[in-house]
Amino acid sequence: MTQVGLSSPSLPMCPSAMRTTLAFARRELREALTSRWFLLYTAAFAVLAVATSFMSLAGTGSHGFAGFSRTAAGLLNLVMLVVPLMAMTAGATSVAGERERGTLLYLLAQPVSRLELLLGKFIGLSAALCASLCIGFGLSAGVLAWRAGGAGVGSFLSLVGFTCLLAVVTLSVGLLISVSTRKASVATGVAVFVWLTLVFLSDLGLMAGSLLFKFRVQELFSLAIINPLQAFKMSAILGLNASLDVLGPAGVYASRTFGAALPWMLAGVLAAWGALSFLAAALIFTRRAPV
Amino acid sequence: MKLQRAIVTFALFVAGATMTPAIAAEYVSTVGAIEKLIESADPGATVRVPAGRYTGNLRITKPIVLEGAGVVTLDGGGEGTVVELLAPDITFRGFTVTGSGAGIDREPAGIRAETGPVTIEDNRIEDALFGIDLREAPNSVIRQNQIRGKDMELGRRGDGIRLWWSHGCVIEDNIVHSTRDMVFWYSEDLMIRRNRVEDSRYGLHFMYSHHTVLSENVLLRNSVGIYLMYSNEITIEGNTLAQNRGASGYGIGLKDCDGIVVRNNSLLANRVGSYIDNSPSSVDSSGVFEGNLIAFNERGMLMTPNTHDVILTGNGFVENEEQVAVHGRGDLTLNTFTRDGRGNFWSNYAGFDADGDGIGDFPYEAASLFESLIAREPNLRLFVHSPAQQAIEFTARAMPAVRPSPKFADTAPLMTPPTVEIVQIQRSHAGLMTVCAICLVGVAVLVLNVMGRSAVLPGPVAALSSEVLV
Structure with a gap:
């Protein structure tokens, strides 16, 4: 068992603990800025977002009609594919990487608690990811303003907001993977597998199940929203359309049954994924030997 | 010289301002006053109604041109049909018509014609269950009216414009808002152009009405833009139908x-x-x-x-x-x-x-595998807009065996x-x-710049983090 830095429950209220956490956050952010993954992800996301905006406006910009809703569909797909991968691999390498390099032991030898360290990493990486996303979305917004007259500013901002939430949530999942593995390469591998499951396997499985077992709408809907990516997708579509009717019978069922509570439900699913993963990560990290 | 001219101009301005009655209390009367005016006019004459607000239900039984010039309001007070045109060759122009009844059983309207031809133009119809209702009024013209329905749920509203057994009418340049339908029953050879229908049920609705041209209408945010039922030989040309996203x-x-x-x-x-x-x-x-x-x-x-x-x-x-x-x-x-x-x-x-x-x-x-899956199991539309959908389409492209x-x-x-x-x-x-x-x-750059820059860090962490970075 561990000897150092078991967190006391009163820590979040203590100003010095907050300072330490923030210091770790800044360190994480600084490391992100100098690291290749951050630059690569930022550039990749920016290029893809701009390209998606251009492509979805191709041949329609001249009508001054298309606006954001079509671009949103393209961006939605991009976000669901890229953002969880970015966030989960970033989270997965953070703790496991330090452990592998031996710096984790060194950090924990200082008079800081493990929770402060983990929270600091979480905040710093969240800030880095959100900033990276904002750059991509900002450029995409520039394209929209230039080519499509920029209709739908509100829906665009809601998509940005939900995407940042998704990034933070999947980052906590990444951190959970990171604290449970010893090697950075293993952590990355597990993260990619989880990403594959969330993005493709679970949806494909549900589709197959639906065809085989003829799920009723409520069953299909409740099974689908367990997946944080589906919850994100539905929240984003709600932000665009104010209704899930584009998602067919199951969407109409959800809109009819839950009405105004639906966005809170979906945000709750996302928040639960984030909070539970982080809690589990904190528990494992504070209980486990540093090496 | 200049000063003199300025003084004269000012004096004239003051005189003018004092002589025009400052927005007087609106002239209020009953429609009986208008009926008297019509009675004293010859058939076919033009009657100008003095500005004001007239309450009651107006019945016009003589061929006549009635002018409101945009300053006359007819208020039914929430009872029955506000204006009834009961003789052919009536022109009803430039009125604001408001306050019809609300019960759908009597079908109260802003303006109803029981015979034709009549011309109804440049009117503004508000708070009426049905807007303009032509019953067996052939060869009539409905032009440049603005109609806004009662603020009720879709199923309880009346039609913005309704034609019943009225052949050869021209309906053009009307703007209709928040009504049920603009509907045509058993009416043939119509010309319907440049109308705008928004936030209604069916923008243009045809029932058993044949041989008609619909052109350059704009139908926005209705449940259905144009719905033709059991109607033949109709040309729909140059219309804009956008964001019609109601139940159907x-x-x-x-x-x-x-x-x-x-x-x-x-x-x-x-x-x-x-x-x-x-x-x-x-x-x-x-x-x-x-x-x-x-x-x-x-x-x-x-x-x-x-x-x-x-x-x-x-x-x-x-x-x-x-x-x-x-x-x-x-x-x-x-x-x-x-x-x-x-x-x-x-x-x-x-x-x-x-x-x-x-x-x-x-x-x-x-041929789309995902679309054919949705056709088999409509619930699967839940997965539209997701990478899984793309994966399925990709599979179908890569493996012809599963291509529908x-x-x-x-x-x-x-x-x-x-x-x-x-x-x-x-x-x-x-x-x-x-x-x-x-x-x-800007926010992104600011966050990165402010938080990421090496700032004053508290004691031990500063030391260790700089060491770690080195």
């Missing part, structure tokens, strides 16, 4: 109609661009869709599997989530997607045009969409979006 949500819906021509319309962002249910219904008839821009709808066209002899050429199917869908299971091979070597433009066409004749070198085949048989084929797909003039229906927020773009990038 069709841009154009056709039910059991023969000889329909749909040409050069733009159908944008509706739930379904055009819905075809058993039209043409007779064996020897056909329907024509030509040069329409069908874009950004969830489904560009939705056809029942029994649909036959619909000829689609020169249309642009742009970025519809599903370009052409079958309502139920089956295919659409009884219809023509290519005629005289010209097909349609498909934004998801993957082929190329090597010889540069504007026609793709491979046929466009509408095509719903139809267009053997000569066009490489460019038709040019259709589109009415500007969305306000531009380019400025706001630019601000949004700058803010997003």
Whole structure:
């Protein structure tokens, strides 16, 4: 068992603990800025977002009609594919990487608690990811303003907001993977597998199940929203359309049954994924030997 | 000299200001006053009604031209029909008509004509259950009226404009807002152009009404833009149908109609661009869709599997989530997607045009595994817009064994969409979006700059983090 830095429950209220956490956050952010993954992800996301905006406006910009809703569909797909991968691999390498390099032991030898360290990493990486996303979305917004007259500013901002939430949530999942593995390469591998499951396997499985077992709408809907990516997708579509009717019978069922509570439900699913993963990560990290 | 002129001008201005009565209390009377004016006029004469507000229900029983000049309000006080035109050759122009009854059993209207021809123009109708109601009033003209319905739920509203057994009418340049339908019953040879219907149930609704031209109308945010039922030989030309997304949500819906021509319309962002249910219904008839821009709808066209002899050429199917869908299971091979070597433009066409004749070198085949899965199990639409959907489509492209048989084929797909003039229906927020773009990038840079810069760190952590970084 561990000897150092078991967190006391009163820590979040203590100003010095907050300072330490923030210091770790800044360190994480600084490391992100100098690291290749951050630059690569930022550039990749920016290029893809701009390209998606251009492509979805191709041949329609001249009508001054298309606006954001079509671009949103393209961006939605991009976000669901890229953002969880970015966030989960970033989270997965953070703790496991330090452990592998031996710096984790060194950090924990200082008079800081493990929770402060983990929270600091979480905040710093969240800030880095959100900033990276904002750059991509900002450029995409520039394209929209230039080519499509920029209709739908509100829906665009809601998509940005939900995407940042998704990034933070999947980052906590990444951190959970990171604290449970010893090697950075293993952590990355597990993260990619989880990403594959969330993005493709679970949806494909549900589709197959639906065809085989003829799920009723409520069953299909409740099974689908367990997946944080589906919850994100539905929240984003709600932000665009104010209704899930584009998602067919199951969407109409959800809109009819839950009405105004639906966005809170979906945000709750996302928040639960984030909070539970982080809690589990904190528990494992504070209980486990540093090496 | 200059000063003198200034003083004179000022004096004149003051005199003018004091002599015109400062917005006097509105003249209020009953419609009896107008009826007396009409009584004393000769048939066919022009009667100008003095400015003011007249309460009660006006009945006009003499051929006459009644002018309101935009300063006369007729208020039914929430009882019955406000204005009734009970003689032919009446012109009713320039009034504000308000306050009809609300109970649908008596069908109270703003203006009702029981005989024709009549001319109803330049009126503003507000708070009326039915707006303008023509009953057996042939050859009438309804022009440049603005109609706003009562603020009720869709099913309890009345029709903005209704024609009943009124042939040969012209309905043009009207603006209708928040009503049920603009509906035509048993009325033939109409000319319906440049009307605008918004936030209603069916923008233009035809029941058993044949031989009509609908052109350049704008139908926005209704449940259905144009719905033709059991009506034959109708031409729909140059209309804009956008964001009709109610319960049915069709841009154009056709039910059991023969000889329909749909040409050069733009159908944008509706739930379904055009819905075809058993039209043409007779064996020897056909329907024509030509040069329409069908874009950004969830489904560009939705056809029942029994649909036959619909000829689609020169249309642009742009970025519809599903370009052409079958309502139920089956295919659409009884219809023509290519005629005289010209097909349609498909934004998801993957082929190329090597010889540069504007026609793709491979046929466009509408076969999507995900769409055919949705046709089998509609609930699966829940997974639209997700990477899993793309994965399924990719699988179908990579493995021909699982590719479904095509719903139809267009053997000569066009490489460019038709040019259709589109009415500007969305306000531009380019400025706001630019601000949004700058803010997003700005916030990101600020966060990175402020938080990421090495700042004063508290004691031990500063030491260790700088060491770690080194």
